[in-house]
Amino acid sequence: MQQQGGGETLVSRTARELARLSLATDEGAYLGAEDELLSSLGVSRPTLRQAAKIVENDRLLSVRRGTKGGFYASRPVSADAIRTLAGYLRIKGGTLADVLVVSRLVSEEAAARACSSQSPDLRRRLEEFQQEIVNRDSTSAMIRAETELVEIISKMSGNPVIELVMAIGFSFGSKEREVGLFRDPDHREIARSFHQKLCAAILDRDEEIARVIMRRRSAAMLEWVEQGPEFKQ
Numbered sequence: 001m002q003q004q005g006g007g008e009t010l011v012s013r014t015a016r017e018l019a020r021l022s023l024a025t026d027e028g029a030y031l032g033a034e035d036e037l038l039s040s041l042g043v044s045r046p047t048l049r050q051a052a053k054i055v056e057n058d059r060l061l062s063v064r065r066g067t068k069g070g071f072y073a074s075r076p077v078s079a080d081a082i083r084t085l086a087g088y089l090r091i092k093g094g095t096l097a098d099v100l101v102v103s104r105l106v107s108e109e110a111a112a113r114a115c116s117s118q119s120p121d122l123r124r125r126l127e128e129f130q131q132e133i134v135n136r137d138s139t140s141a142m143i144r145a146e147t148e149l150v151e152i153i154s155k156m157s158g159n160p161v162i163e164l165v166m167a168i169g170f171s172f173g174s175k176e177r178e179v180g181l182f183r184d185p186d187h188r189e190i191a192r193s194f195h196q197k198l199c200a201a202i203l204d205r206d207e208e209i210a211r212v213i214m215r216r217r218s219a220a221m222l223e224w225v226e227q228g229p230e231f232k233q
Helices: 010-023 034-041 045-057 078-091 096-114 120-135 139-157 160-174 185-203 207-230
Strands: 030-032 061-064 070-073
Touching: 010 030, 010 034, 010 045, 010 061, 010 070, 030 034, 034 045, 034 070, 045 061, 078 160, 096 139, 096 160, 096 185, 096 207, 120 139, 120 185, 139 160, 139 185, 185 207
Parallel strands: none
Antiparallel strands: 030 070, 061 070
16 A cells, blocks of 8 residues: 555545545535545545545545435534443443542533533523422432433533533443432432532532532532442332
């Protein structure tokens, strides 16, 4: 295979260029027919096809055949990536306690950044969540509440890395049913209190208080997880 400067192959360079073209456009945008890209990139058909497979595997390219065939911009599905990473953690022996310890600082940063969110839709969702959390008393209802709160706060943070890390943590935890999180009524009451206070701090744009409450919430959840199957039904 032909080598470029610095050991880079022509296929990898072409793949990088295809990825750049994809990311420079919107998802689903038409990038061109095969012959058009052969001409613009100045490569052979085998090289282009090998490069296209690489970019397809990265979910940045879709190659369609037929009358409307050609190369189209694509994007990775975040849910697939999150499930894959959560599965990898389980295979490596990771636990929900490990996830909570590592993601604690990320969660605090998310809460602080959420205070600066200018999205009226997300702030409205948080206000509605704050009002409705008092009615969520069952274990399953609290787990769903956690899902919703993590999603809202991570989106309000405006940071895609924070959003990904928090989503991976929840995806991992949702599969660890044996930990018995929120089975204890007292823990559910404490969690609801944390939720309400955290929402209030974020809506008041009080970063310091938001950090403190998120830190205490994470510490409480870690303690409950470490108690595991000793929870009473």
